[in-house]
Amino acid sequence: MNVTIKREQANSAIQIARYGVIILSLVCMSSRLAQADDATDDICKTAGQGIRLHIDGTYGGYPFSVLREAVLGGVACPSGALQVQAFETIAAPPPHMRINVKRPLGQGRQGTISAMLYAQGRFVIGERMSLSSFSRTQSPSSVKADINLVTTNLWNDLAARVTHNKPIIPQ
Incomplete structure (x- = not known):
């Protein structure tokens, strides 16, 4: 039971990290596009x-x-x-x-x-x-x-x- 909870926590952490990287990438790209227009x-x-x-x-x-x-x-x-x-x-x-x-x-x-x-x-x-x-x-x-x-x-x-x-x- 304890191992299952740790696996779920690890999977959740991996998903949060993946989505965090995607969101960070989108934010960085949108700010660069705005600078190019300026x-x-x-x-x-x-x-x-x-x-x-x-x-x-x-x-x-x-x-x-x-x-x-x-x-x-x-x-x-x-x-x-x-x-x-x-x-x-x-x-x-x-x-x-x-x-x-x-x-x-x-x-x-x-x-x-x-x-x-x-x-x-x-x-x-x-x-x-x-x-x-x-x-x-x-x-x-x-x-x-x-x-x-x-x-x-x-x-x-x-x-x-x-x-x-x-x-x-x-x-």
Whole structure:
């Protein structure tokens, strides 16, 4: 009899642990999804309905909010006639851009920036470059020029597809 009670208690403890892990997982996932929604910004509203921007990355131990402000301050929007023409072909529904900045801790350490554009559920184009030597040694605000360069290159490469009669969204 005593053994049966201990088995029932053990089974109950196992079930409580299982359900506890499931509930904890759901709570953690829902809070991460809410953070992801908060991390998107609408940019380039003068071009179509604009672009949904997602910012990821780290910048040498600085708070993410500082990096986010630097990225928002440096993003280039489509501006030339060919850039706008290329953008208009993918503007509905609004495309998504993901910018990722990685700068390890420590002065002078190499870092990277990547910008990827997605439209209509598909990858359109991406650019990647190393951080400039200035950005590798300064605060996150110094990365604005690098962000501007990588996004300008992205729009120029997208416009080149119009010039060469290539599809804007690769097949």
